[in-house]
Structure formats: C-alpha cells, structure tokens
Amino acid sequence: MVLISFLNPLSAEGKDIVREWGNLEGLSQDSPELIELVARSPSQEISDDEEIPRNYFELAVKRIEWYVKKRSYGEFNNRRYAFLFNPEINTFDVISFYLLCQAIGVRFGPNSRESMVMVESQGSLVQERLGKLPEEESRLLTVQGLQLLLEDRVHWTFFADLLSSRKINLPELILDHGEMVLDQEDFIERFKTKIKNRNPESMYQLLIGDKLKELILIKMIMQKTEDYIKNVHEKARVMVEPNPLLLKLADMVAGVLSDSVQHYGHATGSRGGGSINSGPLNLQAFPPCVKKAMEGIKSGGRNDAILLFITPFVSYARLYPDIFRMNVTKRVSDQDPDLKIVQNEILPLIYEAAQRCVPPLFEDQPQEKVNINAKLGFGLHESLKLKNEGETTWYTPMGCEKIKLHLPHLCRPDETCKKIGNPLTYYNRKSWEIGQDTVENNGENKDNPISVQGNKKNTVNKRNGDNKLGQSKSVLPNEIKSRKDKKTQEGKIKRRRLG
Numbered sequence: 001m002v003l004i005s006f007l008n009p010l011s012a013e014g015k016d017i018v019r020e021w022g023n024l025e026g027l028s029q030d031s032p033e034l035i036e037l038v039a040r041s042p043s044q045e046i047s048d049d050e051e052i053p054r055n056y057f058e059l060a061v062k063r064i065e066w067y068v069k070k071r072s073y074g075e076f077n078n079r080r081y082a083f084l085f086n087p088e089i090n091t092f093d094v095i096s097f098y099l100l101c102q103a104i105g106v107r108f109g110p111n112s113r114e115s116m117v118m119v120e121s122q123g124s125l126v127q128e129r130l131g132k133l134p135e136e137e138s139r140l141l142t143v144q145g146l147q148l149l150l151e152d153r154v155h156w157t158f159f160a161d162l163l164s165s166r167k168i169n170l171p172e173l174i175l176d177h178g179e180m181v182l183d184q185e186d187f188i189e190r191f192k193t194k195i196k197n198r199n200p201e202s203m204y205q206l207l208i209g210d211k212l213k214e215l216i217l218i219k220m221i222m223q224k225t226e227d228y229i230k231n232v233h234e235k236a237r238v239m240v241e242p243n244p245l246l247l248k249l250a251d252m253v254a255g256v257l258s259d260s261v262q263h264y265g266h267a268t269g270s271r272g273g274g275s276i277n278s279g280p281l282n283l284q285a286f287p288p289c290v291k292k293a294m295e296g297i298k299s300g301g302r303n304d305a306i307l308l309f310i311t312p313f314v315s316y317a318r319l320y321p322d323i324f325r326m327n328v329t330k331r332v333s334d335q336d337p338d339l340k341i342v343q344n345e346i347l348p349l350i351y352e353a354a355q356r357c358v359p360p361l362f363e364d365q366p367q368e369k370v371n372i373n374a375k376l377g378f379g380l381h382e383s384l385k386l387k388n389e390g391e392t393t394w395y396t397p398m399g400c401e402k403i404k405l406h407l408p409h410l411c412r413p414d415e416t417c418k419k420i421g422n423p424l425t426y427y428n429r430k431s432w433e434i435g436q437d438t439v440e441n442n443g444e445n446k447d448n449p450i451s452v453q454g455n456k457k458n459t460v461n462k463r464n465g466d467n468k469l470g471q472s473k474s475v476l477p478n479e480i481k482s483r484k485d486k487k488t489q490e491g492k493i494k495r496r497r498l499g
Contacts, residue, residue, distance in 0.1 A: 002087045002133060004145055007126050007217070009097040010224045011148055017094045024245050027056040027099065034059065034092050041086040045079040057245070059089075060096040060103075061252050067121035068256055071344070084125065085132050097122070099249060101225065105232025106242045107250035111296075111360050113352035114253055115229050123222040130214060139210055145217045146182065149224075154180045161227070167219040174207055182213055258283070278335060281318050281345065285430035287423045289403055289410040294349070296356025301407055303368065306354050306361055309407060311375045312395040315346050317427050323396060324422065331389055332376055339384055342376065397424045 005014035021027075031054065038044065038052050046052060053059040066081040083089060100118055108114040130138045151158075155178050162168040174181045176190045187208060188200045195203055236242060286294070290313055297305045316323055319335035319342075336342055350372060354361035361368055370380050378384050379391030399422045404411050420426050 002129075002137065002141060003090055004141065004148065005094050006087050006090045007129060007141065007145055008148075008221050008224070009094040010221070010228060011145075014094045014097075017091055018098050021095055024099075024243055027095070028245060030054040031056070031092070034089065037086065037089050037092070038083040041083040041089075043079050044082040044086075045077065047080075051080060053083075056092060056096050056099060057249050057252070059092055060100045060249060061256060063093075063096060063100065063125070064117060064121055064253050065256050067117065067124055070124070085129055099246070100253070101229050102232050103246040103249040104253065105229040106236040106239075106246050108254075109233045110226065110230040111355040113257060113348060113355070114250070115226070116351075116355070117257060118229065118253075119222050119226045122225045123218050126218050126221055127214070138214075142210065142213050142217050145221075146213060149217070149220050150182075154182075156180060162219055162223050167222060168216065172212065172215070174212070182208060182216070184208075278319050278321060281314070281349070282427075282431050282434060285427050285434055287417065287426040287430075288412045288414055289407075290423055290427075292410050292412065293407075294353045294356070296353065296358060298358040301409070302354075302357045302361050303365070304406055305410065306350065306357070307368065307371055307375055308395065309398050309403070309410075310353050311350050311372050312397040313423055313427075314349050315342070315376055315394070316397055316424055318346055321424065321428050321431075324424065330394075332378075332394055333386055333389055339386070342384060347372075397422060 003013060004011050005017060008014060009017075034056075035052055035054055039046065053062045062081065063084065066084055070076050070078070084093070104112070104114045104118050130142065133141065156170065156173060156175055157178075158180075159168060159173070163170060174187070181187050181190060184201070184204050187204045191203070192200050290310070293305050293310050315332065319332065320330055323330075332342060333339065351362075351369075354368070370382055373382075373384055374380050374392045375395045376384070377389055377392055377394035379388040381388050398406075400411070400417070400420070403423070416426055416429060420429065
C-alpha cells in the first residue's frame with residue numbers, strides 16, 4: 001500500500017515521520033536497511049557500488065541527480081533510479097525531502113536555481129510515481145491527496161499562488177460561480193441542465209477526469225514545497241549558525257547542478273590560427289562584473305543587467321567565444337543546431353540571475369522572458385523556435401566602457417581587467433590560463449604514481465571500460481561489503497609495494 005506521504009511529504013503523515021526522527025544525528029551514517037531496499041527494488045539496475053545511496057544525504061542527492069539527468073541527458077536510463085519509485089523507501093524518502101528543502105532554503109533561498117530544481121523535481125517524482133501505480137490505485141491516491149489539500153468548496157482565488165507563479169492557468173480550471181468543480185457528481189449536478197445532446201459523464205471525463213485532478217495535485221505539492229523552502233529561508237536569516245551538515249548537502253546539490261551545466265558541451269574543433277573552441281562554461285573564468293550580476297541586482301538596472309549584459313555574455317561565452325577575433329556574424333543555431341545547449345545551459349543561468357534580483361525580475365515583469373528570446377535572435381515569442389530565428393539580432397556582449405556608463409555598480413576591476421576591453425575577452429583569457437594550470441597539474445600527477453587525483457582518474461576510466469551498458473547487475477549489501485574489503489586489502493598491498 002502506497003502512503004500519501006510518498007507523494008506529499010508535507011502532509012500530516014509526512015510531518016509525523018520527521019517528528020519521530022527528531023534531529024540530524026545519524027542521518028549521514030550508512031543504513032544497511034536503505035542499501036538493501038535500493039538493491040532489491042524492482043527493475044533496479046546497478047552497474048557500480050557507488051550508485052547505491054547509503055544514507056539519507058546520499059538519497060537526497062540522488063533525488064536531484066535523477067531529475068537533472070532525466071531532463072538533460074538524451075540517453076537517460078531510468079532503471080538506475082528505480083529505487084525512487086519503490087514505496088518501501090517512504091520513510092527514507094520523506095526525511096531526504098526535508099533535508100533537501102532545508103539545505104536549499106538555508107544556503108540558496110527561494111529565488112535560486114537550486115530551489116527551482118527542487119520544486120520541479122518533486123513535481124516530476126509525484127507524476128512518475130502516480131504513473132507507475134495501477135490505474136485504480138493511482139486514482140484513489142490522487143483523490144485522497146486532494147481531499148487533504150482542498151476544502152469542500154474551493155473558490156478560484158484559493159489558487160492565487162499557483163496562478164501567480166503560472167503553475168496553473170485559469171482556463172485549465174472548470175469553474176461555476178467562481179467555485180472550482182472537480183467531483184463528478186458535483187459536475188453533473190451543476191451542469192446537467194446546460195449540457196445538450198451529450199452524456200454528462202462523458203463530458204466530465206473530457207473536461208476534468210483524472211488528468212486535471214492529477215495536475216492540480218502535482219502543482220499544489222510543488223507550491224507547498226516552494227512555500228516550505230521560503231519559510232526555511234526566512235527562519236534561517238535569524239539563525240546564529242546553520243547546521244554544517246545542511247551546508248554540506250547544499251554544496252553537494254550545487255555540484256550536481258554544476259555538472260549538468262557542462263553536460264552538453266562539445267568543442268567545435270580547431271580552426272587554425274589559434275581559434276578559441278566553444279565548450280562547457282567555466283564559471284571560474286567569469287569576470288568580476290559577470291559574477292556580481294549573477295548574484296542578482298539589488299538596486300536599479302535589473303533589466304539592462306539581465307537583458308543587455310548577462311544574456312549576450314553567457315550565450316556568446318558558451319557558443320561563440322571568439323566572435324570578436326573571427327568577426328563573422330552567426331546565428332545561435334549555427335553553433336547549437338537543436339537548441340539543446342540554449343535550453344539546458346544558457347537559459348537556466350540567465351533565469352537564475354534574474355531570479356536572484358531583488359525583487360526577482362520575472363515576478364513583476366514576466367514579459368522580459370520574451371525579450372531575452374529576442375536578444376538571442378528569436379524575435380518576440382514566448383518560446384525559442386528555429387522558424388523565428390533571424391527576426392531579431394543576436395546581441396553581442398557589452399564592452400567595458402558601456403558597462404562603466406550604463407551599469408557602473410557592476411564594474412569592480414581586478415588585475416586582468418586592466419589588460420582587456422570586453423568581459424568576453426576576459427573570459428577567454430582566464431579560461432586559457434585555467435586550462436594551462438590544469439595541464440601543468442596533470443603533468444605533475446603523471447610523475448607521481450601515488451597521486452590521489454591520478455588514482456581517482458584511473459579508477460573512473462577503469463569502471464567506464466568494465467561496466468558497459470546492458471551488463472549491469474544487482475548488487476546485494478553483503479556483496480558490497482566484501483568488494484569494499486577486497487579493494488581495501490588490494491590498496492594496502494599496492495602501497496606496501498610502492499614503499
């Protein structure tokens with residue numbers, strides 16, 4: 001039997017589970033029960049011991065990792081995360097949900113990319129969990145969830161938060177005198193005299209049915225999740241010191257998202273004359289003005305900073321970093337034919353900067369998303385479509401002089417800034433310098449056979465070669481322990497030989 005807290009951890013049932021636990025002590029310790037539940041989950045594929053979450057914190061990270069990979073990776077294997085749909089992990093899952101919300105609320109706040117991903121991932125999990133249940137069980141669980149969230153009579157204004165955040169659009173609801181209608185008997189009672197030449201029951205299934213109920217349940221859980229993160233953030237502002245375990249988890253979540261930003265990067269190849277290849281964004285190479293803008297504009301100039309500065313910089317740095325050297329006009333699709341890089345890497349960074357503004361840019365000016373599309377060259381449209389490309393120009397990044405004139409509060413030059421005249425030039429130079437440092441460090445590691453970095457790299461390569469797709473197998477807890485003991489013993493022997 002699936003508990004309602006498996007869908008809505010913020011239900012009374014879910015809160016009781018958290019209260020029984022009480023504190024964070026022990027949550028980072030390995031749990032044999034969790035390991036066994038994961039390993040024995042139906043349809044679970046495990047090609048490496050490290051894929052198994054061993055404690056609450058690792059399970060929390062896997063929740064985010066699942067959503068990010070599912071959204072971003074073309075060849076995503078859902079069976080490696082089958083444990084997330086096993087109702088038997090409910091207690092572990094509920095506590096991991098609260099850990100994530102608290103970590104994100106404390107460290108990043110409600111207007112962050114991390115918060116957005118957490119809310120979206122919860123909605124996606126609920127949708128897939130319902131979809132994997134038998135139809136009748138899914139229907140009953142949806143109704144039960146709605147009954148706990150809704151009153152008997154619901155006026156459309158009850159959904160003010162959902163409507164303002166555009167999680168639900170008003171035309172999706174069936175209203176009668178301002179009240180939302182979801183129940184079939186209520187629908188027939190209200191509209192039977194108005195429906196002509198149609199079966200009222202068929203009309204109910206067509207207009208409402210299970211899909212609308214499921215949609216409202218999912219969106220309400222997403223809104224509750226967002227509200228909880230906001231509440232945690234507000235309380236955290238008066239806390240003396242956040243729990244270090246939550247801060248560590250927040251860093252782990254940020255690491256997963258950072259990896260996803262770089263996933264779609266493919267260099268365009270050398271074109272002679274020392275051209276700069278496009279590739280994954282190197283956030284460390286961003287100039288001071290960009291880093292400051294990415295933190296969110298907390299004074300005037302939000303629109304110019306996001307539309308005229310961040311949008312061109314991020315898009316060109318990712319897709320066409322040597323625009324000024326090549327001096328050849330291109331379109332976004334010349335560098336990103338299917339727009340996957342724009343959708344999965346560039347827009348999320350721009351939206352994150354916009355959300356970090358005070359107040360968040362899209363909160364009172366949602367139309368600026370359309371203007372961002374226009375600055376990328378796709379005209380004044382709500383979505384990016386290749387058929388609209390060319391209606392406007394893909395704006396090139398501002399130079400330093402324009403930034404000093406229009407956005408002076410962003411200009412905090414460092415030593416590198418004195419040698420260049422455009423933030424994109426700064427980015428290219430810094431990226432090259434970081435690349436040179438990496439090459440030198442790798443060279444040192446090759447000369448040092450017991451380098452920690454070198455051993456990690458070799459281990460990963462060996463795993464990638466040994467564990468091919470389709471050769472995965474189930475790993476049980478005792479086998480995991482014996483393998484770890486064997487690896488530890490082999491490591492000791494190697495070190496004795498090297499010594």
